[in-house]
Amino acid sequence: MQLRLSAAAAAAVVVISSLSLFLLPSTVDAHNITRILAKYPELSTFNHYLTVTQLAPEINRRETITVCAVDNGGMGDLLSKRLTIGAIRNVLELHVLLDYFDAKKLHQITDGTALAATMFQATGSAPGSSGFVNITELKGGKVGFSPEENGGVISAYFVKSIEAIPYNISVIQISTILPSPEAEAPAPEPSQMNLTALMSARGCKVFAEALLANPAEQTYESNLESGLTVFCPGDDAMKSFIPKFKNLTAAGKQSLLEYHATPIYQTLAGLRSNNGLTNTLATDGDKKYDFTVQNDGTGVTIKTKIVTAKIVKTLVDVNPLAIYQLDKVLMPPELFKAAASPTPAPAPAPEANAKPPKKHKSPPAPDAPSDSPADAPDGDVADQTANGAGAAARFTGAVILSLGFVFLQL
Ligand SMILES: *[C@@H]1O[C@H](CO)[C@@H](O)[C@H](O)[C@H]1NC(C)=O
Numbered sequence: 001m002q003l004r005l006s007a008a009a010a011a012a013v014v015v016i017s018s019l020s021l022f023l024l025p026s027t028v029d030a031h032n033i034t035r036i037l038a039k040y041p042e043l044s045t046f047n048h049y050l051t052v053t054q055l056a057p058e059i060n061r062r063e064t065i066t067v068c069a070v071d072n073g074g075m076g077d078l079l080s081k082r083l084t085i086g087a088i089r090n091v092l093e094l095h096v097l098l099d100y101f102d103a104k105k106l107h108q109i110t111d112g113t114a115l116a117a118t119m120f121q122a123t124g125s126a127p128g129s130s131g132f133v134n135i136t137e138l139k140g141g142k143v144g145f146s147p148e149e150n151g152g153v154i155s156a157y158f159v160k161s162i163e164a165i166p167y168n169i170s171v172i173q174i175s176t177i178l179p180s181p182e183a184e185a186p187a188p189e190p191s192q193m194n195l196t197a198l199m200s201a202r203g204c205k206v207f208a209e210a211l212l213a214n215p216a217e218q219t220y221e222s223n224l225e226s227g228l229t230v231f232c233p234g235d236d237a238m239k240s241f242i243p244k245f246k247n248l249t250a251a252g253k254q255s256l257l258e259y260h261a262t263p264i265y266q267t268l269a270g271l272r273s274n275n276g277l278t279n280t281l282a283t284d285g286d287k288k289y290d291f292t293v294q295n296d297g298t299g300v301t302i303k304t305k306i307v308t309a310k311i312v313k314t315l316v317d318v319n320p321l322a323i324y325q326l327d328k329v330l331m332p333p334e335l336f337k338a339a340a341s342p343t344p345a346p347a348p349a350p351e352a353n354a355k356p357p358k359k360h361k362s363p364p365a366p367d368a369p370s371d372s373p374a375d376a377p378d379g380d381v382a383d384q385t386a387n388g389a390g391a392a393a394r395f396t397g398a399v400i401l402s403l404g405f406v407f408l409q410l
């Protein structure tokens with residue numbers, strides 16, 4: 001079983017990396033943890049599991065981090081617990097500190113102790129303080145590591161520095177795996193993950209409720225396994241939009257909601273470096289329902305011909321699901337008329353200009369029933385937008401889920 005999972009996971013990695021190469025052509029990673037660890041045979045099991053759990057690419061795209069590796073014996077102890085791959089991922093995430101600690105810095109910690117947030121904490125899956133690691137300088141130059149939930153009992157010690165690339169990544173070896181009942185707890189089944197509850201709890205309650213009451217929710221669900229990025233308008237934005245929303249036909253409502261998600265998993269870094277037109281769950285044949293992603297300083301904006309919204313917050317970012325909060329509702333030209341503009345509208349991206357959208361219906365009044373995107377049979381939208389990636393993505397999604405990557409808890 002273990003072997004079959006690994007093989008499947010390797011296949012998933014291949015599919016995913018080719019997908020992301022295709023989708024995010026300009027992303028350049030600062031380092032390659034797989035390559036760094038490959039020089040140390042005694043860390044090969046740890047390295048192998050960074051790949052199997054898909055953590056390696058997550059580590060590569062982050063900067064200012066510290067990876068606390070353990071030797072093959074330490075990994076043996078972890079593996080003997082027969083955890084799910086999802087739980088192993090949680091445990092390994094606890095070994096990635098979101099700050100830079102090389103040997104020198106470890107021995108010069110202010111006041112001799114520090115609390116480091118970890119990737120386990122950053123995924124939002126760590127309850128309470130369990131995503132933090134306490135680092136303490138001890139007598140005789142020793143440095144101890146302890147998960148915060150461990151009640152101050154030091155469980156692992158700094159062994160040696162493996163590689164240091166200031167201040168991008170430090171790889172160190174510690175004596176044993178950090179014990180964490182929370183991280184080791186079995187990840188919830190995918191079926192237990194509740195997209196709308198997740199959004200509700202984190203600032204997009206009004207949008208989540210609209211989604212719950214609409215068939216669009218099924219479109220979201222059916223993309224959850226193969227990759228989904230949701231751009232949910234925050235509660236204030238959505239509240240003031242409700243009168244316009246209520247004015248739409250049933251089909252229009254569905255399209256509007258489906259317009260707020262893309263059928264692929266996109267990181268913030270990916271969005272930032274991947275400007276251009278993006279299809280959405282509402283895209284279906286000549287119903288373009290696309291928008292333009294544009295970086296704006298360090299931020300990211302989403303432009304339709306009618307509004308420019310900003311990503312204000314990352315609610316969830318755990319492959320294959322990302323949820324970002326927007327400051328505005330995205331209004332597609334398919335459903336809303338662009339305001340007759342004496343003030344120049346924000347300039348659309350070049351691609352958007354190249355082909356003026358051919359409106360299949362004029363005027364694109366919200367009430368026009370034949371404008372209805374829901375003319376498409378249920379499920380079609382998701383299938384079409386998933387595109388060539390379809391079968392592969394579905395397979396990948398299944399593998400990912402079987403690996404237990406979705407372990408979000410509320
Ligand atoms: C650190 O990361 C930055 C940004 O990715 C990169 O430009 C730089 O070359 C990296 N530094 C080293 C020493 O690799």
Ligand SMILES: *[C@@H]1O[C@H](CO)[C@@H](O)[C@H](O)[C@H]1NC(C)=O
Binds near residue numbers: 034
């Ligand atoms: C990282 O290094 C490994 C081993 O050398 C290689 O197989 C992999 O393709 C590299 N990943 C990236 C993103 O360059």
Ligand SMILES: *[C@@H]1O[C@H](CO)[C@@H](O)[C@H](O)[C@H]1NC(C)=O
Binds near residue numbers: 113115136151152
């Ligand atoms: C880390 O743990 C030690 C030992 O229990 C404790 O004295 C220290 O205050 C903790 N450090 C932080 C930053 O919480």
Ligand SMILES: *[C@@H]1O[C@H](CO)[C@@H](O)[C@H](O)[C@H]1NC(C)=O
Binds near residue numbers: 194195196200
């Ligand atoms: C998700 O949670 C909402 C409440 O936020 C509930 O109404 C809905 O039935 C749940 N969905 C599933 C699939 O459990």
Ligand SMILES: *[C@@H]1O[C@H](CO)[C@@H](O)[C@H](O)[C@H]1NC(C)=O
Binds near residue numbers: 243244247367
């Ligand atoms: C609702 O639609 C009607 C008719 O198209 C329009 O006159 C009205 O302004 C719309 N209301 C809102 C809030 O958009």
